[in-house]
Amino acid sequence: MFQSWRDLLFLHFSLPPDEIQALLPPGLMVDTFPNSRGVEAAWVGLVPFRMEGIRPSRVPAAPWISAFPETNLRTYVHREGKRPGVWFFSLDAARWLACRYARRKFHLPYFHASMSAKRDGNHIIYQSERREAPAAALKIEAEIGDSIPAPQPGSLEFFLVERYLLYAERDARLYSGQVHHPPYPLSRAKVLSSNQTLIGAAGIRESAWEHVCFSDGVDVEVFHLQSDK
Numbered sequence: 001m002f003q004s005w006r007d008l009l010f011l012h013f014s015l016p017p018d019e020i021q022a023l024l025p026p027g028l029m030v031d032t033f034p035n036s037r038g039v040e041a042a043w044v045g046l047v048p049f050r051m052e053g054i055r056p057s058r059v060p061a062a063p064w065i066s067a068f069p070e071t072n073l074r075t076y077v078h079r080e081g082k083r084p085g086v087w088f089f090s091l092d093a094a095r096w097l098a099c100r101y102a103r104r105k106f107h108l109p110y111f112h113a114s115m116s117a118k119r120d121g122n123h124i125i126y127q128s129e130r131r132e133a134p135a136a137a138l139k140i141e142a143e144i145g146d147s148i149p150a151p152q153p154g155s156l157e158f159f160l161v162e163r164y165l166l167y168a169e170r171d172a173r174l175y176s177g178q179v180h181h182p183p184y185p186l187s188r189a190k191v192l193s194s195n196q197t198l199i200g201a202a203g204i205r206e207s208a209w210e211h212v213c214f215s216d217g218v219d220v221e222v223f224h225l226q227s228d229k
Helices: 017-021 096-106 156-161
Strands: 002-015 040-055 068-079 082-093 110-120 123-130 137-148 165-170 173-180 186-196 211-222
Touching: 002 017, 002 123, 002 137, 002 156, 002 186, 017 040, 040 110, 040 137, 040 156, 040 211, 068 110, 068 123, 082 096, 096 110, 137 211, 156 211
Parallel strands: 082 110, 082 165
Antiparallel strands: 002 040, 002 211, 040 068, 068 082, 110 123, 123 137, 137 186, 165 173, 173 211, 186 211
């Protein structure tokens, strides 16, 4: 499947690894990176963005379903020190049919929501209100700054954004799926206001944002899930 991810705001904070490990399925271990105090920490990311051009290979995109806002709440994991990837606590999207398809096909916790992502130059506002339980909403306003160099391996930016594997679970079985895209072009960003309840709805303790950046986006190829033995 092909997709385009546009106007991504990466918002992250850190927590003690044991708090996040307790929320992961058996077989996945929380991936860690030192926080600003030099303490090994788990990282929680809230990423609102826009999806465009969603289509299977060799099939044109249908405009009425192929473009919509989405927000994912995630952390970073590995399997016994190998295969680093992303674990999603929730994914909110503005198309009911897309949510149902992703739950069935990719075993991901999608929720239908009323959403918008409005950008005017370097100013962007994301809004969302979930239309199914558990209730959750957000309104985040941000200012986009100057571009920054491509993140290098070993940096926090690379740890947070350069992930090419997702994990999912169904009936106590783990699955993984590859995603391919060029490295994210990144810019600095400043949060002007932030009100959200998605983190609490997932049973995660909230904290202040510790790392914020923005990307205009990338074109993505998403592959079928494979069962992890």
